[in-house]
Amino acid sequence: MSIPHRPHAFACDEATNERQQEMRCGPPLRDFLVANYVRLHRRLTRHLGCADTASECLHDAWLRLGAEQTCTTVQSPEAYVYRVACNIALDRMRSDRSWRYTRDADAELQSFADHAPGPELIAEARSDLQAVEQAMKQLPVGHRTILIALRIDGMTREEVAVRSGLSLRRIDAALRRALACCAAPRFQCMSAQV
Numbered sequence: 700m701s702i703p704h705r706p707h708a709f710a711c712d713e714a715t716n717e718r719q720q721e722m723r724c725g726p727p728l729r730d731f732l733v734a735n736y737v738r739l740h741r742r743l744t745r746h747l748g749c750a751d752t753a754s755e756c757l758h759d760a761w762l763r764l765g766a767e768q769t770c771t772t773v774q775s776p777e778a779y780v781y782r783v784a785c786n787i788a789l790d791r792m793r794s795d796r797s798w799r800y801t802r803d804a805d806a807e808l809q810s811f812a813d814h815a816p817g818p819e820l821i822a823e824a825r826s827d828l829q830a831v832e833q834a835m836k837q838l839p840v841g842h843r844t845i846l847i848a849l850r851i852d853g854m855t856r857e858e859v860a861v862r863s864g865l866s867l868r869r870i871d872a873a874l875r876r877a878l879a880c881c882a883a884p885r886f887q888c889m890s891a892q893v
Contacts, residue, residue, distance in 0.1 A: 760784040842877040
């Protein structure tokens with residue numbers, strides 16, 4: 700039995716062989732990536748969830764395919780190029796993971812940092828407190844009583860006026876004088892009594 704000669708079948712096989720020969724090395728795969736960039740980008744974006752990452756991975760795939768020196772037959776160039784881009788994305792995620800843990804550790808260490816004042820701030824606060832104490836000692840008793848009642852004890856002006864038997868106007872005047880005395884550079888306070 701003889702096999703009939705089919706020229707179109709031989710031509711199909713020959714075309715397939717030529718196509719496979721073309722897809723053996725990096726540059727034809729690069730050309731495939733360029734020609735099918737939009738479809739590959741869309742597919743990779745769906746897979747990765749980020750268009751920018753998909754673009755970067757396809758760019759790196761283009762570079763990697765150009766640097767490839769091995770010539771192997773590729774059955775499906777689209778699948779091959781897509782897989783190269785996916786592997787690049789996976790490599791990127793793995794390399795970013797170590798930095799993520801480092802940043803988390805730094806954040807954790809910051810939360811454990813001692814935010815208490817240092818020796819310099821403690822000395823400055825003590826000095827300020829001594830200055831306020833000296834200023835308060837130089838205040839007349841009435842002014843000091845009104846200042847403490849309004850600013851430290853948190854009483855209202857009306858409560859202080861009732862307690863001391865003075866008018867609101869006199870309470871305001873005594874408070875102004877007491878604050879001015881505390882703010883004076885040498886605590887030059889008047890000796891007038893309220």
